[in-house]
Amino acid sequence: MLTLEGIEIAQGDFLLAADFTIAPGRKTAVIGPSGAGKSTLLGALGGFIPLRAGRLEWEGRDITQVPQGQRPIAMLFQDNNLFPHLSVAQNVGLGIRPDLKLTADDKASIALALDRVGLQGMEARTPGALSGGQQSRAALARVLVQDRPVILLDEPFAALGPALRQEMLDLVNGLATETGATLLMVTHDPADVRRIADDVIFVEGGRAAAPQPAKALLEDPPPALRAYLG
Numbered sequence: 001m002l003t004l005e006g007i008e009i010a011q012g013d014f015l016l017a018a019d020f021t022i023a024p025g026r027k028t029a030v031i032g033p034s035g036a037g038k039s040t041l042l043g044a045l046g047g048f049i050p051l052r053a054g055r056l057e058w059e060g061r062d063i064t065q066v067p068q069g070q071r072p073i074a075m076l077f078q079d080n081n082l083f084p085h086l087s088v089a090q091n092v093g094l095g096i097r098p099d100l101k102l103t104a105d106d107k108a109s110i111a112l113a114l115d116r117v118g119l120q121g122m123e124a125r126t127p128g129a130l131s132g133g134q135q136s137r138a139a140l141a142r143v144l145v146q147d148r149p150v151i152l153l154d155e156p157f158a159a160l161g162p163a164l165r166q167e168m169l170d171l172v173n174g175l176a177t178e179t180g181a182t183l184l185m186v187t188h189d190p191a192d193v194r195r196i197a198d199d200v201i202f203v204e205g206g207r208a209a210a211p212q213p214a215k216a217l218l219e220d221p222p223p224a225l226r227a228y229l230g
């Protein structure tokens with residue numbers, strides 16, 4: 001269980017509040033108008049933005065002050081965050097050891113992750129020699145080797161065409177189901193919500209609302225969500 005207890009996050013003059021729990025293994029879409037604070041919420045959960053108030057717990061353990069790399073949380077960034085001068089295997093290896101002093105076991109984990117995302121045989125390439133979809137797969141492999149119970153995705157695969165985006169979402173969805181990971185994904189697309197989300201967190205008016213079952217919420221949205229969905 002991920003517990004957000006009386007959380008407040010400040011970004012300059014902007015303030016976002018959140019107070020709810022997320023059950024383990026749930027897949028949650030984070031939606032809301034532009035500038036509402038979706039990335040701010042994920043950044044705070046991932047440990048990239050400090051909390052102004054409140055507590056963050058994972059399975060009863062207070063992780064409010066735990067540094068980013070030591071949280072039970074991995075994040076997939078919109079731009080994939082791949083280093084152009086490093087090989088695919090090294091880029092994935094950064095998820096295990098930032099100094100890239102990789103053991104034989106680490107290398108086996110990297111090979112397994114690349115296999116799971118369909119990049120076997122591409123270990124030695126640099127990101128520039130991969131297609132956009134393959135780059136997304138490499139970034140996803142880096143999330144997999146971190147082996148964290150919570151995965152955050154901030155508008156993933158936004159740079160990909162619709163078909164490839166759906167393929168990647170299905171891949172993430174399948175891997176999360178297989179590993180039992182808890183997934184939080186920022187998206188602007190209701191089709192993404194229908195495709196993979198159990199629940200929806202609606203962010204608006206300085207507040208991230210508690211997760212609501214996705215199907216019921218989309219079928220009968222409250223006025224603010226209805227206005228957002230158009």
Ligand SMILES: Nc1ncnc2c1ncn2[C@@H]1O[C@H](COP(=O)(O)OP(=O)(O)OP(=O)(O)O)[C@@H](O)[C@H]1O
Nearest residue numbers: 011012013014032033034035036037038039040041
């Ligand atoms: N580093 C910063 N300093 C000051 N204000 C910031 C900073 N980063 C974000 N903000 C502000 O915080 C608010 C929330 O931004 P955030 O990026 O979380 O919104 P979002 O819902 O993810 O938007 P989008 O859908 O457009 O990506 C915005 O008003 C933004 O201008």
